[in-house]
Amino acid sequence: MQAAIECDGVGFTFARRPILRDVTVRIPVGEMVGLLGPNGAGKTTLLRILAGVLAPEAGRIRVLGEPPGWRTLRHTALLPERGHLPGWLTIGEWIIHARRLYPDWSEERERRLVDDLALRLDRPIARLSRGEGVRVGLLTCLAREAPVVLLDEPFTGIDLLSRETIASAIVRECGDGSRTVIVATHDVREFEPLFDRVLFLKDGSIAADETAEAIRARGQSVASRYREVFSP
Amino acid sequence: MTHADRWLALWRFEWSRGRGGQRPWKRRLVWLLVAAGVSLAAGLTISASTSASPNRVGLASFTIWLLFGSFSLVRAGTGDGLGATAMLPYSRFTVVCVRAAVVYARLCGWCLLGAALSAAINAAYGLMRNPQVLGTLLSLLAAAALICMGLACVSAVLSALRSSAYRWMGTLGDMIGSGLIIFLCDDVARRGPLSEMHESWLVFAAVYAAYGVVAAAVGTRCLVRGTWLLTAGDEVERVRPEKAESSRRFMHRFDPNSSARGLRPQVKSVSVNLVRTAMFIFRMGLGRVLWPGGARPAWRAAVVLLFGPVIVFVALVALGWTSRDAHLLFARLEGGMIGGAWLWTMFCGFAVASLLEHLGDWMRGWPVRKEGVIAGFALAESLSTWLWLAAGVLGGVVLWAHLELAHLTRGEDVREVLLAGLVSVLVGTWNTVWSAAWTVCSERGDRFAWFSFEIFLAGVWFVEGGRVVAWFDTVAWPKVAGVAVAFLAVAAMALAPRLHAAARRLISP
Amino acid sequence: MTLDPPWQPPAWELDPSQPLYEQIAHRIRVEIAASRLPGGTRLPSVRDLAASLRVTPNTVMRAYAELEQDGLLETFRGQGTFVARSSGVEARAQARIARQALEHVRRVAADLGMRVEDLLRLGAEAGGGEDDDAGSHRV
Numbered sequence: 001m002q003a004a005i006e007c008d009g010v011g012f013t014f015a016r017r018p019i020l021r022d023v024t025v026r027i028p029v030g031e032m033v034g035l036l037g038p039n040g041a042g043k044t045t046l047l048r049i050l051a052g053v054l055a056p057e058a059g060r061i062r063v064l065g066e067p068p069g070w071r072t073l074r075h076t077a078l079l080p081e082r083g084h085l086p087g088w089l090t091i092g093e094w095i096i097h098a099r100r101l102y103p104d105w106s107e108e109r110e111r112r113l114v115d116d117l118a119l120r121l122d123r124p125i126a127r128l129s130r131g132e133g134v135r136v137g138l139l140t141c142l143a144r145e146a147p148v149v150l151l152d153e154p155f156t157g158i159d160l161l162s163r164e165t166i167a168s169a170i171v172r173e174c175g176d177g178s179r180t181v182i183v184a185t186h187d188v189r190e191f192e193p194l195f196d197r198v199l200f201l202k203d204g205s206i207a208a209d210e211t212a213e214a215i216r217a218r219g220q221s222v223a224s225r226y227r228e229v230f231s232p
Numbered sequence: 233m234t235h236a237d238r239w240l241a242l243w244r245f246e247w248s249r250g251r252g253g254q255r256p257w258k259r260r261l262v263w264l265l266v267a268a269g270v271s272l273a274a275g276l277t278i279s280a281s282t283s284a285s286p287n288r289v290g291l292a293s294f295t296i297w298l299l300f301g302s303f304s305l306v307r308a309g310t311g312d313g314l315g316a317t318a319m320l321p322y323s324r325f326t327v328v329c330v331r332a333a334v335v336y337a338r339l340c341g342w343c344l345l346g347a348a349l350s351a352a353i354n355a356a357y358g359l360m361r362n363p364q365v366l367g368t369l370l371s372l373l374a375a376a377a378l379i380c381m382g383l384a385c386v387s388a389v390l391s392a393l394r395s396s397a398y399r400w401m402g403t404l405g406d407m408i409g410s411g412l413i414i415f416l417c418d419d420v421a422r423r424g425p426l427s428e429m430h431e432s433w434l435v436f437a438a439v440y441a442a443y444g445v446v447a448a449a450v451g452t453r454c455l456v457r458g459t460w461l462l463t464a465g466d467e468v469e470r471v472r473p474e475k476a477e478s479s480r481r482f483m484h485r486f487d488p489n490s491s492a493r494g495l496r497p498q499v500k501s502v503s504v505n506l507v508r509t510a511m512f513i514f515r516m517g518l519g520r521v522l523w524p525g526g527a528r529p530a531w532r533a534a535v536v537l538l539f540g541p542v543i544v545f546v547a548l549v550a551l552g553w554t555s556r557d558a559h560l561l562f563a564r565l566e567g568g569m570i571g572g573a574w575l576w577t578m579f580c581g582f583a584v585a586s587l588l589e590h591l592g593d594w595m596r597g598w599p600v601r602k603e604g605v606i607a608g609f610a611l612a613e614s615l616s617t618w619l620w621l622a623a624g625v626l627g628g629v630v631l632w633a634h635l636e637l638a639h640l641t642r643g644e645d646v647r648e649v650l651l652a653g654l655v656s657v658l659v660g661t662w663n664t665v666w667s668a669a670w671t672v673c674s675e676r677g678d679r680f681a682w683f684s685f686e687i688f689l690a691g692v693w694f695v696e697g698g699r700v701v702a703w704f705d706t707v708a709w710p711k712v713a714g715v716a717v718a719f720l721a722v723a724a725m726a727l728a729p730r731l732h733a734a735a736r737r738l739i740s741p
Numbered sequence: 742m743t744l745d746p747p748w749q750p751p752a753w754e755l756d757p758s759q760p761l762y763e764q765i766a767h768r769i770r771v772e773i774a775a776s777r778l779p780g781g782t783r784l785p786s787v788r789d790l791a792a793s794l795r796v797t798p799n800t801v802m803r804a805y806a807e808l809e810q811d812g813l814l815e816t817f818r819g820q821g822t823f824v825a826r827s828s829g830v831e832a833r834a835q836a837r838i839a840r841q842a843l844e845h846v847r848r849v850a851a852d853l854g855m856r857v858e859d860l861l862r863l864g865a866e867a868g869g870g871e872d873d874d875a876g877s878h879r880v
């Protein structure tokens with residue numbers, strides 16, 4: 001099977017502190033992957049590098065066969081952080097801009113997501129709560145036909161019901177078998193059924209890379225495996 | 233979707249930034265009227281104090297108007313950050329071009345509006361057909377078009393340059409742009425007849441535009457590398473050395489739980505004693521001001537820090553070397569020092585406010601008087617003026633020595649330069665604490681009015697500073713001492729309630 | 742037939758320490774064995790079932806594939822997945838569940854070092870019945 005994402009020896013240093021060290025991983029097309037690790041493990045940095053908005057210092061990366069850069073942003077959707085949404089617009093205005101800005105925007109998906117995520121279009125983005133902000137980010141990501149979707153912490157700081165809504169929306173929009181999804185999170189317990197495969201990122205390097213079913217076949221949950229990997 | 237459609241979409245998106253979305257047109261109209269009013273008032277003041285000829289009012293107002301544009305419109309494009317744009321699937325070159333073009337279009341609109349305003353003022357004085365005034369206005373417009381090009385380029389990449397080694401290019405570019413406009417204002421308001429030729433303006437402006445293009449190229453590279461993304465918590469990152477090293481010592485001193493080690497009495501006296509808190513915070517903030525490089529190597533931090541003042545020094549000496557009117561030169565230098573200190577320390581206040589915001593709950597938890605915290609950080613931050621003032625004083629002394637050899641000056645000139653340095657330190661320190669306290673506790677709308685007023689005051693200092701210093705120099709020493717004491721008393725009295733309000737706001741935002 | 746709205750599964754709680762596809766397949770098998778899903782009933786699409794259970798589509802696909810192999814489900818291209826119409830579907834499902842239950846009882850008996858008959862008798866004498874659920878849940 002063709003690999004959606006290939007990393008070979010990826011490293012990154014900031015302010016003389018190593019953030020990623022020799023990350024080597026290969027993710028086939030159509031998998032839903034959980035990138036798990038505590039805060040500060042380098043999850044966000046890795047996703048930014050895969051999205052092509054941050055250049056790695058070492059190593060070789062291919063996203064659908066291309067090195068990441070602005071060109072791969074055309075088929076990669078990275079969940080924008082809170083501050084990376086256009087705060088000066090309302091949700092509705094942003095959607096109108098997004099339709100024109102993204103060549104792969106699907107208005108059908110957009111309508112479905114606006115309903116599913118219960119977005120109020122007249123709300124100014126700058127004044128959204130954390131949960132609403134994440135939902136607008138998800139809309140921005142998932143309304144595109146992008147074959148690679150990178151979601152950074154889509155669940156933190158959000159109440160349980162909204163989390164379930166978000167998880168369902170992710171599965172519904174990404175579940176046609178052609179989209180590769182990476183979800184970075186430290187909320188393992190509730191959402192582990194979302195992952196075909198889990199990568200454990202510890203201090204900037206991959207501590208384990210397993211399929212979720214292989215973990216369960218050993219009678220272990222992903223959460224207990226997480227505890228095993230990260231407990232000192 | 234064609235190429236043109238995509239460009240247009242990006243243009244519309246970037247253009248929507250400045251609209252402010254929810255801001256009603258009435259507010260914007262009021263804003264314009266305020267800007268026009270302040271420009272006119274400043275123009276009147278400047279022309280009254282220098283040339284005493286009404287034919288400069290329109291021109292000077294126009295430059296002040298430009299100064300407003302260079303502050304507010306350039307910020308409009310950077311205020312909400314790059315994030316929203318950088319995630320879009322467009323080449324980084326396209327992104328920078330479109331951003332610069334949008335800011336440029338805005339600035340040009342602003343210039344044309346200002347030119348119309350200036351023409352209206354000129355017409356009111358019956359100067360419509362005066363060839364000198366008309367020619368100067370046209371040259372001003374041409375220079376402004378070039379300066380705006382530089383400003384637009386710098387503004388497009390200002391956020392992209394953050395946290396890279398080239399961060400200074402953005403801040404310096406921003407400052408030079410405003411500096412050039414002040415230079416235009418100064419040249420327009422100069423004593424003597426208006427000349428019709430202003431090639432030097434165009435040369436400077438063109439050089440600045442070229443600088444802007446270079447900065448944009450560097451910024452594009454930074455955008456590609458993505459280092460700007462790593463700025464979240466940058467300020468905290470910068471105080472981190474202090475956090476790590478002195479935090480333990482610091483908490484040790486202030487933590488009421490450390491009473492077991494017999495520190496209780498000291499804790500109590502410190503938390504009561506505002507001045508000691510301020511001094512402690514001052515020492516803590518000192519490293520951040522003197523060594524702003526953070527993780528950068530020391531020599532590089534020093535270069536970054538000294539670059540601006542050294543340039544100022546060189547420019548000052550170069551410009552003053554062939555001066556014909558030494559006294560005017562020194563009066564200008566003195567005014568420039570005080571006015572510059574005023575402007576710079578206003579921004580220092582902003583920096584302190586944003587630092588406090590970044591420190592957030594970490595700082596809120598300190599069991600100390602928050603007035604002392606604000607004052608301490610502000611005092612430390614105000615030290616950054618000293619380098620610039622030192623450049624000014626040193627430049628003044630060098631020029632004085634040079635002109636003394638040619639028997640063009642008298643002893644009082646150098647005395648006045650030193651006095652101006654002293655006044656700037658006093659005034660600047662006060663202004664830093666004041667503007668930090670004000671920024672912390674004011675609403676957005678008030679902030680703009682205050683900001684305009686500060687700029688206006690800086691303008692007054694620029695123009696009248698020399699005369700104030702000259703007056704000080706003629707007055708007997710006891711009187712000066714009296715004025716200084718009175719100044720300190722009034723300044724402290726004005727500051728105390730403001731600091732108190734700011735401290736309250738800090739604790740419960 | 743295809744116009745009927747598909748069957749809506751109840752909100753199952755899945756055990757994250759057991760293979761998820763097996764649990765989903767088991768739940769559907771139980772529904773069929775208990776005659777709550779007659780032949781020809783349309784099942785939700787892979788994507789919809791995955792979204793409502795919040796599992797990956799690959800998991801649901803694997804569960805459907807297993808049930809298809811057992812002859813309990815049949816998929817028609819472009820129409821969806823249905824409970825097989827052939828006779829004896831219920832019986833096949835029941836037989837499979839019974840086999841699994843028996844295996845489970847055997848394992849417990851082996852753990853206790855007892856014979857299966859003794860274990861069953863002991864259970865009946867203990868007057869339980871409330872523990873039955875726990876047993877069938879685990880499989």
